[in-house]
């Protein structure tokens with residue numbers, strides 16, 4: 001397996017652009033199954049998860065092509081006949097579950113393997129199934145597969161709050177299915193994430209009638225059919241936040257082009273509390289720090305709260321900030337796989353269930369570390385930038401799932417990182 005060798009680096013400086021949002025591209029790719037017309041998705045990041053979703057669409061019979069950048073991802077569903085998303089692809093990526101709604105709406109049936117759990121904790125889909133059943137689908141679980149069938153979907157009012165509040169992909173699934181249902185659907189306790197809003201706006205471009213997206217109450221009026229669309233996905237707010245945290249914890253001064261401040265309010269607030277400077281520029285964000293940050297408290301919550309996908313990266317910053325920081329993980333209580341690895345680098349972190357106490361240390365020390373999930377791998381990479389000696393990061397398959405050339409972008413800002421290819 002490839003590894004990343006990360007050296008202690010000087011403060012990051014310069015400017016960098018962000019890629020399109022993986023978590024917007026994935027449901028938008030699934031939405032293309034709601035029509036037989038061609039769609040073009042621009043700005044999708046070339047990451048493993050997007051390639052996996054493309055493979056799932058091909059398995060269903062759609063034609064998917066992706067000529068070299070900057071051309072878009074072209075999806076031609078034509079009259080695809082498949083309705084089964086196989087285990088060998090679904091197990092690679094939980095987001096595969098969001099083909100369920102479109103298949104059900106377009107073809108009246110779908111078989112999708114139950115997404116397994118992952119290192120960040122159990123990943124239930126009860127809210128997805130609750131919402132689709134409310135629209136009239138008959139759902140059965142057979143041999144590890146979800147089997148969904150419905151002659152016609154009929155609009156309904158659906159409450160989609162779960163134990164941790166709203167669900168992003170459940171909101172996506174139900175919203176997509178409702179676009180072709182008879183009548184009006186109201187989703188109460190809908191997810192408000194920018195990626196849900198982007199999906200809704202893309203569906204509207206395809207002819208769907210949706211209002212209230214971005215609020216906890218989304219209304220969808222079913223239509224007879226949808227058309228293809230050309231859609232540019234929003235910038236990736238989690239990549240943006242990862243770069244912002246890297247700039248702050250190295251005491252640097254970085255401008256991030258394409259950043260959308262409205263997507264990152266909670267992180268901007270936390271970084272300012274930590275004594276970093278965050279400046280809102282036209283179409284960009286500037287983050288600067290002077291090398292002595294202060295510990296802060298964060299609680300992860302559904303948008304607009306602090307994103308769980310930035311919790312690990314923020315903990316790396318806390319590890320080298322003055323004083324004590326507190327983390328409360330309300331979305332995925334198990335999402336602390338990065339803690340033992342950060343400890344190996346000298347971080348002082350005490351975990352208590354879904355909470356962690358981080359006492360800042362003067363220096364981290366480089367070590368061989370292993371990533372376990374997408375965001376933990378980013379956190380360990382950032383920690384390596386401020387650790388003495390060098391850090392060797394294994395498990396790059398996780399990093400490559402969701403970040404497009406992250407080490408190249410950080411290197412352009414002065415980070416000392418190189419990827420060592422495994423000798424075959």
Ligand code: EPZ
Nearest residue numbers: 023095124125126127128162164166167168169309331374
């Ligand atoms: C999306 O996952 C993101 N993935 C995740 O990003 C992100 O961490 C998560 O939202 C929360 O923001 C994509 O968009 C592809 P949820 P999703 O359903 O939709 C519970 C990354 O790193 N829940 O919003 O699967 C669940 O257990 C990934 O890019 C139910 O109880 O997450 C969790 O506690 C990781 N029943 C909470 O809701 C359900 O049916 C939020 O999960 C569904 C979810």
